[in-house]
Amino acid sequence: MQSKQYSFTRQVETHAHADVIVIGGGPAGTAAAIAAARSGKQVVLLEKSAQLGGMGTLANVSIFMPVGNVTGIYREIVAEMLAEYLPADHDQSIAPQYSPFLFRQYFNEKMKKENVQVFFHSEFVGAVREDRRIKAVVVSTREGLRAFEGDAFIDCTGDARVAIDAGVPYHAGREGDGLTQPMTLMFTMQDTGKPVVPILPEGCYEYNDVADLPQGRRLYWEQNGDGTLLVNMSRVKANGAKIEDVNYAETEALRQVFSIANYLQRTGFETYAIAHIAPQTGVRESNQIEGLYTLTEQDVVSGRRFADVVAQTNYEIDIHSPDAQKTTDEREVDGYDIPYRCMVPAAFDNLLVAGRSISATHVAMSSMRVQATCYALGQAAGAAAAIALDDGSAAKDVSMPKLHAILERQGVRFRVVTG
8 A cells, every 4th residue: 555645844943043053952962962072163063862962871771882092072971970080191992981971961961062052852853954054943932833044054863864864875784685684672670688579570581591582692781880881782773763663672682681681580690670761772883974975884894094083982883683583793903094985965055974874884884883983074064164154165175274273273193003
């Protein structure tokens, strides 16, 4: 049966205008907003939920994966929130575990200090375009549809929602079948200091061996000495940007969480109780735009360097099986550059895309997708948007010497590569 289509036309009131509109308040979005504001721009940050931090808070992915370059706004966040983890120099790796609740409060205060105007419960609905420019974005708010006008726009939705709606070409998942990395619902357990009675709610699974577990392995962190165990062990075959996939994932992942907790309570964590289950299942991969340059597996494994570098990482290739098999493709890399061009859609002069949905192949994306790298990409996008406005240039024509100079002033240091 062919689905029925409707034409939906509405006059939408403009709620605010800003120099730079950032859509999405995760790592890329928060860093983009801060960088643009520090460059003297009036910035509006639109976030669909009630909190900033993206998967780090919303999905309780409350650990930073090691990227080999603790620099820029990311380093600043670590210094202010997790000082005990701060390395002496930038070209080192850390993997700090943090409280998503403290992080949420930290970002609220930081945005006030940075003069970034944040709008919560503001979910992107559509883009208003005119020739090669985005004129406004329409968002759903508690007062209905509202438009936010801007001179530059940065899509940090994680799913490239703004870019795709505006007509930017994109792809999803691995080449061949389009399957994305599976989704995972993170949760924490707390050491109560006394035995707890394991529970197994109706509809859950009884796991008795490591081989029974969704990932076929035990994966958790307990780094801060406070009895908080952060668990990353569920796995659901789903694309986080698809309606039916997400509907399935949210119920299946929760079923797995209770089953995993029950297993852990019987196999070494007899005194631990569930303390917090993330309010939404975490997404590793969904959509990638087609930008001026596409980061490839060869770039990653060969350690390629680019003149328009905006982020560096040596985080491993890390592909959780898109088929939801109990395997993970993990390959160490020495370090590589991510070029600015990966964030630039060819068809628009005032739109950038930052975060995990930049132009990259399935394998390359598995390495660049982690939070620390997304902070770096967002910071570069925010600074670049400010330069484009100052110079009256298109995003694709932003001067790299100027961008690198601003990033350096904002604390970004790139690893010196020899040989």
